[in-house]
Amino acid sequence: MLDSVLQEGINEVIGTTHLNAAPMGVILRGGRHTLALFKGSHTAENIIRDGWFVANLIHDPVIYVVSAFGDLPDDTFATETIDGTPMHRLAAAEAWIAFRADVIGESSEAYSILLTPLKEEMLQHQIHPVNRGFNAIIEAAVHSTRYIMNHDPELEWLIRHHLALAKKCGGEREKEAAGMVEGLIREFVVEESI
Numbered sequence: 282m283l284d285s286v287l288q289e290g291i292n293e294v295i296g297t298t299h300l301n302a303a304p305m306g307v308i309l310r311g312g313r314h315t316l317a318l319f320k321g322s323h324t325a326e327n328i329i330r331d332g333w334f335v336a337n338l339i340h341d342p343v344i345y346v347v348s349a350f351g352d353l354p355d356d357t358f359a360t361e362t363i364d365g366t367p368m369h370r371l372a373a374a375e376a377w378i379a380f381r382a383d384v385i386g387e388s389s390e391a392y393s394i395l396l397t398p399l400k401e402e403m404l405q406h407q408i409h410p411v412n413r414g415f416n417a418i419i420e421a422a423v424h425s426t427r428y429i430m431n432h433d434p435e436l437e438w439l440i441r442h443h444l445a446l447a448k449k450c451g452g453e454r455e456k457e458a459a460g461m462v463e464g465l466i467r468e469f470v471v472e473e474s475i
């Protein structure tokens with residue numbers, strides 16, 4: 282097996298599939314990589330059709346928010362041909378790892394995906410000091426993807442809490458990402474009340 286750039290536990294990466302990107306949690310336990318993949322996303326559709334997935338490591342909170350709620354332009358992607366198959370990764374990834382992706386389980390809501398590493402590359406060697414603002418954006422984004430579906434007031438409270446932390450502890454990119462999440466939530470609340 283390849284030496285994974287990922288660590289034991291859940292790695293919140295940007296997952297790329299055919300010209301698509303979205304935050305995804307790659308689970309690494311006992312040397313095995315898996316993904317709990319909810320049905321209905323472009324990522325799920327592409328993985329089922331194409332059988333590959335790339336985990337991108339990138340420390341940019343804005344990319345997490347934009348890719349969670351919208352689409353990145355096509356020129357965000359770079360193509361890597363692995364075992365004869367063209368696969369898309371983020372051009373700006375600090376590191377990436379390409380996987381073969383096989384369905385090993387299915388419920389009414391989600392697939393369980395086994396990821397088999399094919400190739401990995403580390404493009405940048407940067408240190409990222411621990412920053413609560415960056416982590417808070419990840420939390421706010423996770424809660425927001427659920428909030429826009431169920432409008433749970435408890436989630437709204439958590440999102441606001443994490444946005445406040447992001448603004449207090451983050452740098453400019455965290456503040457920009459926080460503003461984007463705030464805008465999305467506001468838009469959603471207005472749409473719901475019409």
Ligand SMILES: Cc1cc2nc3c(=O)[nH]c(=O)nc-3n(C[C@H](O)[C@H](O)[C@H](O)COP(=O)(O)O)c2cc1C
Nearest residue numbers: 293303304305306317318319322323324349422423
């Ligand atoms: C940090 C983070 C982690 C996520 N992890 C997963 C995951 O492991 N599995 C999943 O199905 N969705 C996950 N999501 C939700 C997807 O990113 C979200 O549904 C997204 O809109 C899918 O985009 P797509 O339609 O372009 O694939 C996560 C979201 C965030 C913000």
